Amino acid sequence: MTTANSTPAIEAINLTQYYGDAASENRVTALDNVSITAERGELLCLIGPSGCGKSTLLNIMGGLAMPKSGQLLVNGKPITGPKPDDIAFVFQESPLFPWSTIVENIKVGLEFRGVPKEERDGRAWSALEAVGLKPFGNHFPGQISGGMKQRAQLARALSLNTDIILMDEPFGALDEQTRMVLGEDLSVMLSKTEKTIVFVTHSLVEAVFLADRVAIMTSLPGQIKEIIEIDEPHPRNPDFIMSDKFNKLRNHLYALLHDEIRKAVERESALSAKRT
Numbered sequence: 429m430t431t432a433n434s435t436p437a438i439e440a441i442n443l444t445q446y447y448g449d450a451a452s453e454n455r456v457t458a459l460d461n462v463s464i465t466a467e468r469g470e471l472l473c474l475i476g477p478s479g480c481g482k483s484t485l486l487n488i489m490g491g492l493a494m495p496k497s498g499q500l501l502v503n504g505k506p507i508t509g510p511k512p513d514d515i516a517f518v519f520q521e522s523p524l525f526p527w528s529t530i531v532e533n534i535k536v537g538l539e540f541r542g543v544p545k546e547e548r549d550g551r552a553w554s555a556l557e558a559v560g561l562k563p564f565g566n567h568f569p570g571q572i573s574g575g576m577k578q579r580a581q582l583a584r585a586l587s588l589n590t591d592i593i594l595m596d597e598p599f600g601a602l603d604e605q606t607r608m609v610l611g612e613d614l615s616v617m618l619s620k621t622e623k624t625i626v627f628v629t630h631s632l633v634e635a636v637f638l639a640d641r642v643a644i645m646t647s648l649p650g651q652i653k654e655i656i657e658i659d660e661p662h663p664r665n666p667d668f669i670m671s672d673k674f675n676k677l678r679n680h681l682y683a684l685l686h687d688e689i690r691k692a693v694e695r696e697s698a699l700s701a702k703r704t
């Protein structure tokens with residue numbers, strides 16, 4: 429889904445990130461010289477074992493954290509600090525204010541980004557419509573389900589009209605069936621836009637169903653093990669999940685991921701043994 433403008437939306441070059449002092453034996457190298465590109469208009473999935481550096485990479489891509497070394501280009505420009513104007517985020521837990529209605533919550537986000545008052549109402553309602561939540565715009569967060577709250581978060585991100593949306597396990601706290609329906613709806617929604625999406629997930633099915641490309645990360649120190657292409661037009665048809673093509677891709681992904689998950693679990697056990 430790339431367009432004539434071939435400058436990548438996001439270009440991460442040789443990113444290294446660690447936590448803890450150099451001298452400390454507890455230093456964690458979350459990213460080790462990672463380079464990856466999100467092409468304009470694509471949905472790039474990041475998948476990998478728990479604790480492998482997915483959120484670290486996504487946060488650096490969004491300018492929420494600075495790497496220890498390496499460079500990040502957003503729309504071809506180097507980023508040296510927070511870059512909220514080009515980028516919206518969707519996180520796993522929905523940070524909605526419980527005392528405001530859904531539409532008011534979205535309008536707060538628009539106010540925060542400096543959108544003029546007279547535009548906020550229209551933009552908030554059309555984003556709610558896009559995610560199928562218009563009938564619930566005047567409800568309070570406590571009155572809607574977990575799946576609807578994540579739709580509200582998507583609406584908030586869409587209302588900001590950014591070119592890029594970064595999503596960190598946005599459906600991770602939902603049950604399997606709700607996340608499948610949300611995944612299908614997201615595929616339809618995104619096929620109508622030219623947005624670039626980077627989507628972190630630990631679900632193989634979600635990755636194959638949604639992504640144009642899936643980047644598999646290694647266990648720590650986090651690196652990109654392999655990138656696989658999912659060559660299937662959007663919006664993805666629910667029947668895609670039952671096809672041989674889907675199964676082959678999912679199995680290939682599973683094989684790549686399996687060793688990394690085992691290494692991550694073994695690393696965790698070794699660390700706990702050292703602590704006790």
Ligand SMILES: Nc1ncnc2c1ncn2[C@@H]1O[C@H](COP(=O)(O)OP(=O)(O)O)[C@@H](O)[C@H]1O
Pocket residue numbers: 447448456458476477478479480481482483484485648
């Ligand atoms: N602020 C932090 N301080 C110390 N260690 C951290 C911090 N953030 C993440 N880590 C560690 O870095 C590694 C990667 O974390 P993260 O990027 O959150 O992984 P993922 O999102 O893949 O689960 C983990 O081992 C985690 O414990």
Ligand SMILES: [Mg+2]
Pocket residue numbers: 482483484596
């Ligand atoms: Mg994470």
